[in-house]
Amino acid sequence: MDFVTILSIFALACFVGYYVVWSVTPALHTPLMAVTNAISSVIIVGALIAAAASGNPVAKWLGLAGVALASVNIFGGFAVTARMLAMYKKKER
């Protein structure tokens, strides 16, 4: 992929993000932050690549540390979001 292709994906994703986020109900803004937090830990992909690569021990350890940090966020973020969302209940009729 060349730079312009990537930039196009990025620009379009910004628009998607804009419209999707405006449609989020304000009551769920805290879970929104928790879940965006969890998904931004997709940066773990970069950390995994570094941790899996041979050749440079420093890069490998930095990668492993990154994997651990991002994992805290992924598991913690999704779990706390699930915990919050489970509390939102409708009126019992």
Next chain:
Amino acid sequence: MALDLPEKTTDLSIAADAAHAVNPWVALAYLVAGVCFILALRGLSSPASSRKGNRFGMIGMTIAVVTTLATHGFGIDLEVGADSATAGLNLDPVSLLEILAAIGVGAVIGLVTARRIQMTAMPQLVAAFHSLVGLAAVLVAAAAFFNPGAFGILGLDGNILAISRVEMALGAAIGAITFSGSVIAFAKLNGNMSGAPILLPARHVINLGTLAAILVLTGLYALSPNAGAGEGWMFWAIAIAAFAIGFLLIIPIGGADMPVVVSMLNSYSGWAAAAMGFTLHNTAMIITGALVGSSGAILSYIMCRAMNRSFISVIAGGFGAEAISGGEAKEQRPYKQGSAADAAFMLQQAENVIIIPGYGMAVAQAQHALREMGDLLKKEGVSVKYAIHPVAGRMPGHMNVLLAEANVPYDEVFELEDINSEFAQADVAFIIGANDVVNPAAKTDKTSPIYGMPVFDVDKAKTVMFIKRSMGGVGYAGVDNDVFYMDQTMMLLADAKKMVEEINKSLAE
């Protein structure tokens, strides 16, 4: 020479293309992961669909992680036609164990924290999580610096590609700002640090200077012919300057502006992920980064609008610095004080009650008692609604979560725009732990610091009940509130939780 140059550029771009020419199935998997993340946010448009959305998020993350491990860990169908540029294809079992151990450690810490955290402490937790994303971004950028071959960003001359250097530097810088900024935000929200703004002399000059230094260094680093060894210091200088600016940016911002700060850092953590996605040419990371970046930016905008403040003025900081001095009410004005029994009696007689909770309710942990009061009133045939201001609490939507935790059904909870017209028909406006969001000065007094902020029209309700610890303190903005002194206002001066519990006792009798 003139002929040489374009040739060389072509060579470099071919090398880059080869390094990034991934198997189409791998690229597709990352795209699917990205789409799952979009669906995760889409699900949050209503509480009913939100749980499904969260599962989409988990699926997307699993796809991204498994795909990365499969391609980089086991060398399955890795990059087509690349040879030298991709080091470390086949992962030895020891490395795989190390990676799984790192994931396991993170998972345990994350899950335990998520289970134990109190809902009132949600803003701190989110700030702490932001700092981890930021730090992870810095670590990934640093790893790319040490082992560019693994990331497929080496040019033919053995140097990291210029464009990748810019992306790495930006990723590291945004990550570092997110990290140090979130650490300060965490300390302020968690009470490890005073919420009062800390104002350094000439802080605007220092901040802008540091920002300019980061940009100049990024430019120099991209252009430097010897970026790998000789001039690698620039990469580190950028990261260190960014750590400093994150710190400097957040210390002058006061406690009342923390919702904006938390949203802003949310946005930054997204941009950091996007920058690293550019380095890795990874669609999942770019899509996610763009989603999270826009999400945080929109939330910051909503928060600023709800306080009628510009984003620039929040970032410039210092709000609330003088509020403490202007805190005492200048003149003693007459007000009516009521007891829990009086309040209970009037609430029972009412047909429509609108409850306005603020952060004070959360501090007093009064949400469960409040829900009980709502239940008791509903039993008497009173219609009970909750009205929530966008900036109530310490982060966007915080109050909704606290009410949900106390088992308040979400269809009884309304946003400012949806309920404000109903105060004219309300018999009782019940204010608990809120202050500035019901201050009519925001509508009438042009000199007021909160002028222009959208507020609840509680003055239109037949009766206003205002729970407040004492008459001394005022809201964050440090302004007196005319609602205290209105004819129809009954001040209930006590701790919020105790007062509501007493009202409940009277109601139950």
